[in-house]
Amino acid sequence: MKNIPALLSRIGSVNGLVTGLAIALVMGLSACSQSTEEGKIVQLPSKTEITVTCNEAWFKQVEQQLVSADGQGHGPDLGSDEWKSVIEFKLGVRGDNDVPDRNSEAWCAFVQQQLVKGS
Incomplete structure (x- = not known):
């Protein structure tokens, strides 16, 4: 990373632009990880509850x-229950084994997760 200023000065050319994009990608990817005291890189969880x-x-x-x-x-x-069945059908998950019981908070969380995925 010591050569970043030199690489950035080349952004005017196509090769410099590609290099600049590569640097941005590397820096962006490193923002998704966390450095520990020992210097190891640990991936942060990407799912939120x-x-x-x-x-x-x-x-x-x-x-x-x-x-x-x-x-x-x-x-x-x-x-x-009929409404929940229609919602499962609309989401394409009716009959799937991973769908929680319809009378549980877990069912609502599952549906919300499906809605978030679909948007």
Whole structure:
């Protein structure tokens, strides 16, 4: 990294631009790791835990993103087992073994995680 000033002065040329981009990439990747006291590099976890409260407000939020009604005002009651089944279907996860029990907070967290992944 001692040659960074020299490399940056070459950014005017195509080779310098490529070199500059490579330096930026290396510096960006090193921001994703943490140095310990011994000088070892440890990868930081990339997943963040999603906390959701299964309540009427959250059901409405999900309904805005994944409409369960048929467009004519007919559809399951928000939060009902039927509604949760439709939501699983819309997410493409109905019947998957990793879907938590529908009557648990874990189900809502799972659905939220799927919504975040899809956006």
